[in-house]
Amino acid sequence: MKKVVLLGGGNVAYHLAKQLMRSQKYQLIQLYNRSLLSSHFQEIITEKTTHLEALLPADIYILSVKDEAIAALCEQLPFEGQLVVHTSGSVPMEALSPRQRRGVFYPLQSFSKAQAVDFAKVPFCLETEEASDYALLEDLAKEFSPKSYAIDSLQRQYLHVAAVFLNNFTNHLWYLSEQLCTREGIPFELLCPLLEETYLKGQQLSFFEGQTGPAKRGDRAVIEKHLALLQGIEKDIYKDISTSILNTYGK
Amino acid sequence: MKKVVLLGGGNVAYHLAKQLMRSQKYQLIQLYNRSLLSSHFQEIITEKTTHLEALLPADIYILSVKDEAIAALCEQLPFEGQLVVHTSGSVPMEALSPRQRRGVFYPLQSFSKAQAVDFAKVPFCLETEEASDYALLEDLAKEFSPKSYAIDSLQRQYLHVAAVFLNNFTNHLWYLSEQLCTREGIPFELLCPLLEETYLKGQQLSFFEGQTGPAKRGDRAVIEKHLALLQGIEKDIYKDISTSILNTYGK
Numbered sequence A, B: 001m002k003k004v005v006l007l008g009g010g011n012v013a014y015h016l017a018k019q020l021m022r023s024q025k026y027q028l029i030q031l032y033n034r035s036l037l038s039s040h041f042q043e044i045i046t047e048k049t050t051h052l053e054a055l056l057p058a059d060i061y062i063l064s065v066k067d068e069a070i071a072a073l074c075e076q077l078p079f080e081g082q083l084v085v086h087t088s089g090s091v092p093m094e095a096l097s098p099r100q101r102r103g104v105f106y107p108l109q110s111f112s113k114a115q116a117v118d119f120a121k122v123p124f125c126l127e128t129e130e131a132s133d134y135a136l137l138e139d140l141a142k143e144f145s146p147k148s149y150a151i152d153s154l155q156r157q158y159l160h161v162a163a164v165f166l167n168n169f170t171n172h173l174w175y176l177s178e179q180l181c182t183r184e185g186i187p188f189e190l191l192c193p194l195l196e197e198t199y200l201k202g203q204q205l206s207f208f209e210g211q212t213g214p215a216k217r218g219d220r221a222v223i224e225k226h227l228a229l230l231q232g233i234e235k236d237i238y239k240d241i242s243t244s245i246l247n248t249y250g251k
Helices: A011-020 A039-043 A067-075 A131-142 A153-183 A188-204 A220-229 A232-248 B011-020 B039-043 B067-075 B131-142 B153-183 B188-204 B220-229 B232-248
Strands: A002-007 A026-032 A047-049 A060-063 A083-086 A101-107 A124-128 A148-150 B002-007 B026-032 B047-049 B060-063 B083-086 B101-107 B124-128 B148-150
Touching: A002 A011, A002 A131, A011 A026, A011 A039, A060 A067, A060 A131, A067 A083, A083 A131, A101 A131, A101 A153, A124 A131, A124 A153, A131 A148, A153 A188, A153 A232, A153 B153, A153 B188, A153 B220, A153 B232, A188 B153, A188 B188, A220 A232, A220 B153, A232 B153, A232 B232, B002 B011, B002 B131, B011 B026, B011 B039, B060 B067, B060 B131, B067 B083, B083 B131, B101 B131, B101 B153, B124 B131, B124 B153, B131 B148, B153 B188, B153 B232, B220 B232
Parallel strands: A002 A026, A002 A060, A026 A047, A060 A083, A083 A101, A124 A148, B002 B026, B002 B060, B026 B047, B060 B083, B083 B101, B124 B148
Antiparallel strands: A101 A124, B101 B124
């Protein structure tokens, strides 16, 4: 069995460790954290340490710590030439120390603290400095999910931006929509069927074809009416997204 | 049975007529269109006319025509003091002629030409000039859907804006996200599980609580990194929505 050491005590580290416990091909031989691990790590049965000098020899070291801590932690590792990967979506592979064989092992998903993680649905984005390490990382990813992709550091940055548009910004538009209703005394439940339809249509049609609304039709009279009802940053958002739709459809 | 006359030959008119054919309480006694109805109206078995002078006496006249045509059509009706409603989300009730008892009968949903309509899920937004007409319109709405709401013309305008944010703008953000991936050679399928999660989380948590991402965390370093990767209107959209999230969470 290949040996894995996991460094980190957060949410991602916990879920990765839990899944590794089930692996037949990879053994989680050690968990490192700079301070004592929180109590839910008790179910992870493996050697635990808070001392970097005590790190055991392994095939892969996974650094699953906060973005800001990755570089410094890697710098302090008491060995050289090992396969060391981080799990971050926004930190370049080059943030890792060049004394190691560097890589990235990034599960693309918005981890909520409370929610359980079904890794089977999570795509893994992989990158290795040395081509010969890629197969090993790909094989490890298979223990978590059937889907893995070779994504380099620049692509990973764009992927993160794309995820922000898709997830974070979408959720905020829904919040703004709800706020508009609340302010005007309109029950938001009125819009729930439309939200469902938006999502289902997105699954069936291309986003390009599925677009509807005043900006898609080039209906500037309605756009002006709507802008007159809005203020501040909501008005700016309405104006910009409408402009982008008008541009997209050449109106 | 109460008598209904439907005016219009478009998509909404067709779906309304089809549903009215099934009603035990309301009889669609006539369909008017200014030109010959398209062939799929053949399945609507009722008297059809292209002459306004031939309109039959009825309890409710439903004008289901284009926004721009509502006022002129209503002006030409060869009678007075009847309950006349339109089905538009963005036209005020006052666009109808004051010679009639005016009202609005607005099914809130994004009607796609191809897709079948399950009215049971569609909320109806109702408004009548005379309070005594409201019960009749509410009763008619029940033939289509269990959900109807009293929504006045100003609320209906805000509702339309809220629907634009929720549906049209959301779809466009998804399109932009997909474009970003395509430009950078990233398979968009990578983001599909995140899209599903975005929707499911929106069903489970409040949008306010469910927000994640750099702007929610107040992570200005990541925001600046992302802005450096974007240009033009996409950059403006990123900036505005991030500002709105920062404001919302007091970061």
